[in-house]
Amino acid sequence: MEEVGPLYSECDMLQVVPNLLRCGDLPQIATLVAPRPLWLNGAGSRFAFTRNCYEAFGEPQSLRDLEEQNADFARRLADWIARPKPGAAESVHMK
16 A cells, blocks of 8 residues: 655655645644545554544544555545535525
């Protein structure tokens, strides 16, 4: 299984967002999505901070943290994206 890859702090490459590391690294930046649904594949223990934040929001089920292989990953990700979104029916009828 291929891992997520290096964190920003572990790279010598140009930063995509200037000064991002002053605020945190990928596990901290990923928490900005919380409590909305987020899929991490192969994140491992390096994203414990992200998992803890989802638990603190009371939405641990909104964070998918799996170790999927190639074919399984593509199929399950497509199913996850196509799933009915919570609150979608109400937002259509709001004025």
